[in-house]
Amino acid sequence: MSEWDWGRPEELSARMDAFLIDGAICDKLEEVGDPPFDASFLRGLGLTGVEFAAWKSRHPAALASDVVPLRTADSTAAPGRVYRVDGEAYFAALDITTTLPFADGSVDWVYAEHLIEHVSLGAGIAWLAEVRRILAPGGLLRVTTPDLATYVEGYRAGEAFFARHRKRMRAAGLGPPMPARRAFMFNQMFYLYGHRWIYDLDELRHALEAAGFDPAAVRRCAFREGVRPDVADLDRVLRNDESLYVEVTAPA
Template structure:
C-alpha cells in the first residue's frame, strides 16, 4: 500500500515521493496551513516541516499540530526542524555570537552586534514564535501529540524522514506521534470520590459499587471533620476489595482533595464521583464502549439529571438540557469554542464525564488548570478544555448520572461563585491564546451522530452573561493596547 507523506512549507526544497505543500509556488499542492490540512482523518503516514513552524503564532501552531494529529494514521510521525531559542541565547551570551548561524550566509554579514543578531533571528523572515525543546513539547501536548524525542540533524528511525534537513540553523529537531492507547480489552477504571460530607455519601459509593463494569478501583479520599465517611467506607470495603480509603492528613480542601485522588489513581481511565452525586449502573460500561469505538475521543460525557436533597428529580437548567437527541461525536475545538463563548458548562460537572489519565497527567501546575491559569470555581471546565484541545468529545444522550443540588454544597458559596465567574472571563483569554477559541461568538458545535461520517452543526444554549463578559474582555484588551502604545 502506498504511503502518504507531507512536506509542509516546502519552499523550493521539494522531497521526492512527498506531497510538497506551500502557500507560494513552487508546490505540488497549494496550502495555507492555518486553514487546516486537506486530508481525511487517519490518512497520512508522516509529516515533515523545516523552518515553517516558527512562522505561525502560538495559536496558529496549535491549530496546525491539531490538524496533524487528526490526519495522522496510528503510528504516524510528525517531524519538525526549526531554530532553537536555547541555541540563540547561548550564542547571544558567547564571545562567538555569530556562530554558525545561517543568517550570515544569507546576506546578513553586516550585522554588527549580538543584540541586532538576536532581534533579527527572532523577528526577521516573518518569525512569530520561536521555541526551545521544553516549549515545543508543551505545545505539542496541548494539541494531543506526544514526543518521540529530540533528533540529530538528518537522523530518524523513519527512513522517509531521515536526511531531510537542509539548513544548518535547524538546531531544534523533534518527532511526535499520537499518544499510546492501551490495547487491553478490560482496562482498569479509577472511580475517585473526593469526599467531605457524609449526608449523601453512602448512595454515591453504592452507585460506584453497583456498576455493570467490574474492573474498577474505588478510591475515597476523606476530607471530612469526623469519622462518618470512614465508617461507611470501611463497612462497604469489607464486602468489596475494590474500595480503598484514605484519610487526608491534614485536610486538603476542595481542590486539594481532587488532586490527591488523581495522584493516587492507577487506572487508565478516570471517573470522578462527587460524594453527593449518583451514577447509573451502566454509566462506566457505556462510556468505555465509546472510547473503544472512537480512538480520537478524549472526553466522554452524557445527559445528567438534576436532583434535590431527597433525590427527587428537578427541572433542567440551561446547562443540563440535552445537547442532542442521539449519541454524537463532537469536534474538540468547536466544542471548546462553544464552551468558552457560551459561558455555560453544558458538558457537566466532574461526576458527569470520563477520560484517560494520560490525557491530563502532563498538565502544569495540575490538571484543573489551563495554560497556567488555575480554574478556581471552574476546575472541571479547565479539565474539559485541556481534553478537547487533545481530541474530540462524545455526548451520550441517555442520562447516566445524577447531579444533586442542595444548600450545603461548595458551589453555593458566594465567594466560590464569584471566583468562578472571574475564571470564566479568563478562559476567553486562554482560549484565544491556545487556539481553542477561533471565534469570539458561538457558532454551534460540529458534530456527527453515531455511525455517521457527516458533520453537522449542533446549536447550544448560551449564557445571558456572555455579552457582558465579552464587553469586559474588549475593555481589558483596549486598556492593554493603550498602555503599550
C-alpha cells in the same frame, strides 16, 4: 537577490515575498483529484507523507506543499488541491492556518522545516492538531525550528556561535554580511523573516501536548537522525547550526 539593509525589516520582508513569488514557477500543472484526500487516494499516487514549506520535496513519496502556490504561464495551483507538477512530482498549496484537505489518518509522516515559527502560538497548536488528525496511528511528525536555547546560549557565551552563523548565511548568498552585534543576532531571530513565535524544547513540547500528542512521546533528535532516516534526511544543512529537531509519534 540584491543586497538590503538588515536594519530595515520591512524591506527584507518585501524582498523575501517577491523572491518566493518569483521562485514558484513550473511548466505544467495537472489537477489530480478532489478533497478530502484519503490514504487510498494518496497511496494510489505513490504518496505516503507531506512535506510542508517546500515546492518540491527530495522525498520520493512526499506531497510537497507551501502557502505560496506554484504557477505556470497560464495557471495557478488553487488552494487545497493536489497537482502533478511537470509530470514527475506532486504539490498542494496549503495554508497551515486553515483545515488541511486530508481525511483522518491519511498519511504516514509529516515533515516541516522552519515553518511553525511563522505563525502565532495558537495557530501553531491548531496546525499541530490538524497534523495529528491526518497522521495514521503510529505516524511520525518531524518538526525543525530555530532553537531559542541555542541563541540564548550563544548570546551569553560570546561570539563563536553568531560568527559561525553569519559566515554560513553569507556563504549561502543570503544578503549582505549580518551585523556583528550580538543584540542584532539575537533580535533577528524574533523580528525578521516573518517570525511570530520562537520555541525551545519545552515550548514545542507544550504546543504538541496542547495539540493532542503525548508529551512523553516527544523526542529531541540530531541533524538528519531520527526513527525514519528517509524523513530525517530532509533536514537542510544550511540551518543545522541553529535548529531544534523534534519528532513525535501519533497515538496508536
